[in-house]
Amino acid sequence: MGGKNTKNAAKPELTESEIHFLMDNTQYDRNAIIQWYNDFLRDCPDGKLDKKEFEKVYAQLYPKGNPSKFSSFVFEVFDADNNKYISFSEFLLAISALSDGDVTKRLRLTFQIYDVNNNNQIDIKEMTKVIEALYDLKSVPKDQRKGENSAASRAQAIFLKLDLDGSKGLNADEFINGCVNDNYLLSLLLPEGN
Known part of the structure; x- marks a missing residue:
């Protein structure tokens, strides 16, 4: 992901209830969820993935293409609560759904x-x-x-x-x-x- 620098920002915590919710609603176990969370925070230290950063993620996945239109459609679905950013839980639920074998x-x-x-x-x-x-x-x-x-x-x-x-x-x-x-x-x- 893009990697934002934010000084003095408090690191968001992944609560036990969020971990259980994600274990119940994704194919990931506790260790995988924690690893995903740490990776997410490395790139989004404030725990928020905005549309611009999300497009950068797509640009990495499709380096020869132009992801702006498609990533915008995907962002709107991932941002389930319409607050203009994707939280870790929204991110992992969507990634899980897209990578599901079903x-x-x-x-x-x-x-x-x-x-x-x-x-x-x-x-x-x-x-x-x-x-x-x-x-x-x-x-x-x-x-x-x-x-x-x-x-x-x-x-x-x-x-x-x-x-x-x-x-x-x-x-x-x-x-x-x-x-x-x-x-x-x-x-x-x-x-x-x-």
Whole structure:
């Protein structure tokens, strides 16, 4: 992560109740949680990961791409309490969900990331924005984003395949079931692939 310098800032404490909560809600044991916490504090001594620092994390994960758009979508989901920063607990819960071997759980979180306006549906505009952000993130060259590979065309094709009720919006079940049954969509729409 970026590593902020903050003088005289009190080091936030990881309470026993937080440890138990994280043990119950992630796949990590006590030692792993403490290690994650120490690493988090090394990079965020005040215990707060803001949007700018979060984008730096994504830049390290995707050094050839432009993570700004996609990391912004992800940040909004990770910041569960909407206080403009990600706490350690929010961070570890999200990391756990994204790294979980259960594709359905990962797709549920991915659905939340793609539901930019938080109305429990993904519309064609949201899907187009996310595909554009994924193209930027994965450094897809501009000349490969034309015609049927344009973000708008890809979004339209996805909707034709997944919008089973014709509502012009994908609910979580349509999105998850459609992706689980289509390896191409799974690899396209899950940020880290499957």
